[in-house]
Amino acid sequence: MMIAEELRRSDLQVIECGTADEALDVLHSGTPVSTVLSDVRMPGSLDGVKLAKAVHEEFPGVPVFLTSSLAPPLDTAPHEGFFQKPYDPRVVVRTIKSTMR
Template sequence: MKTPSVAANPGSSVLVVDDETALRFPISELLRDAGVIVVEAGNADEALAYLWADRTIGVVFSDVRMPGSMDGIGLAEVIETNFTDVRVILTSGNVPSQIDPFRQIIAKPYDLDEVLAQILDTLGLRTSFEHRPSAI
């Protein structure tokens, strides 16, 4: 069973940020299949442009290491300062030791279903959407 689309609600969309399309695409598609509106960005600069333009974004799921003017940690800090109602979930294959222990981070490789559940929980949505287990 799919979650109903939440397109018009403030804080209901997810922004997936990763410079590698092969990593960004599967979680974006899984979220869309669950009825969530998804915006994708290849770096922090694109992500911030979307955030300033689209006030429906409630969760940013971002890789830590990305090219551009800032990494995922810098992006999270800007979001926390300027978009206090937006929650950030970071992901990394190599979790930096200097990361804030209170920051939400998922280590790669991750199980797509677990990431989906965590994002939906952060959005305040419940789902019985099922997908066969897989990892990225």
């Protein structure tokens, strides 16, 4: 939630989802999404790694960033970056904004 507010303060529109399934529903709805930021550990039928795989397969133009307090996922989940918690929110904002350019 903290990073969502930091992204909003940086003039980015944010859609918060409680589960990876909900995030996929948003993408499938046709709502324009330019970037996905997901925790590796998510409730629901998909975790962040599976979400990254699904986004990569179904929405190849949408970059995915993952975050976790655990070590980076050793799985081959396609993602553009990983933020180890605790992270500096300014770094996350800067990275996401540079990807959107």
